[in-house]
Amino acid sequence: MNLLEVFKDSKHQESFAAGAEVITEGLEGNHMYVVLSGEVAISLNGRVIATASEGEIVGEMALINAEIRSATVTATTDCVLAVIDDGSFRSLLKHVPDFNLHVMNVLADRLKQAYELIED
Amino acid sequence: MNLLEVFKDSKHQESFAAGAEVITEGLEGNHMYVVLSGEVAISLNGRVIATASEGEIVGEMALINAEIRSATVTATTDCVLAVIDDGSFRSLLKHVPDFNLHVMNVLADRLKQAYELIED
Numbered sequence: 001m002n003l004l005e006v007f008k009d010s011k012h013q014e015s016f017a018a019g020a021e022v023i024t025e026g027l028e029g030n031h032m033y034v035v036l037s038g039e040v041a042i043s044l045n046g047r048v049i050a051t052a053s054e055g056e057i058v059g060e061m062a063l064i065n066a067e068i069r070s071a072t073v074t075a076t077t078d079c080v081l082a083v084i085d086d087g088s089f090r091s092l093l094k095h096v097p098d099f100n101l102h103v104m105n106v107l108a109d110r111l112k113q114a115y116e117l118i119e120d
Numbered sequence: 121m122n123l124l125e126v127f128k129d130s131k132h133q134e135s136f137a138a139g140a141e142v143i144t145e146g147l148e149g150n151h152m153y154v155v156l157s158g159e160v161a162i163s164l165n166g167r168v169i170a171t172a173s174e175g176e177i178v179g180e181m182a183l184i185n186a187e188i189r190s191a192t193v194t195a196t197t198d199c200v201l202a203v204i205d206d207g208s209f210r211s212l213l214k215h216v217p218d219f220n221l222h223v224m225n226v227l228a229d230r231l232k233q234a235y236e237l238i239e240d
Contacts, residue, residue: 044239065228070235093220100220101213107227108185114234115190119164 001102004055007034007082014083016040016075023059023073030067031085032059038079042110043072050113051076060103063089121222124175127154127202134203136160136195142178143193149182151205158199162191162230170233171196180223183209 013036016022022040023029033040035056042050042058049071052058058073063086084092092099133156136142142160143149153160155176162170162178169191172178178193183206204212212219 044235047238049235049238061228061231064224065232070232093224094217097214100224104213104220104224104227105185107224107231108181111181111227111231111234112185112190114231114238115164115169118167118169118234118237 001098002055003034003057003102004036007084008036010034010036010082012083012085013080015080016078018075018077018079020075021072022075022081023069023071025069025072027069028067029059029062029069031083032057032063032089033073033081033083036080036082038075038077040073040079040081041076043074049117050110057103057106060089060106064103064107121218122175123154123177123222124156127204128156130154130156130202132203132205133200135200136198138195138197138199140195141192142195142201143189143191145189145192147189148187149179149189150187151203152177152179152183152209153193153201153203156200156202158195158197160193160199160201161196162193164191169237170230177223177226180209180226184223184227 035052035054039051039053040058041048061070155172155174157174159171159173160178161168181190
């Protein structure tokens, strides 16, 4: 599913300068992001565990199972992100089957990466 | 979503004795399980990272993003599991919105647990 195509004209966008913190672990969160341009890094205690670039999502976990951010997300380049609030997220899950599968794939991929890190 | 209720009369069930390996990391897999009775443990290199008991699922990752098992699952007690093959899984995802959300929640919960282990 090409989320860049779906969200590139989204009215709710935020820009972050390289180095800026997009999501802070431990804080409450009620929206996720689609990266429209640039790149962000997902980190735990300063250790980068994954990156997300154009068309990829971050911050979806807080919308699914908790309101508390499980990891920190930092802009590694100047970037523009589309903001998807909880209501829009639920609506997408309900009405767009491909979005469901996409989010599930992202979670499974990140889980696989996390298991590899635990094993190392 | 009460998966025990949905699958307790499933015709495709498998029984495992305490200590038996249900899923082996690194092997190919094309089905998942719903625990109907007993308990299983999910482990990486012998380290238990999660457990699943009545009504909970294991083995879903291989159906979502890969055919290779990302972790090992062992019966910690005698247990009975309902077997869900890839076709049934896709059908459930397509036709049962609650199943989608349930799988997404399980993945997000396991990811949160994995991140906590990485941080420890």
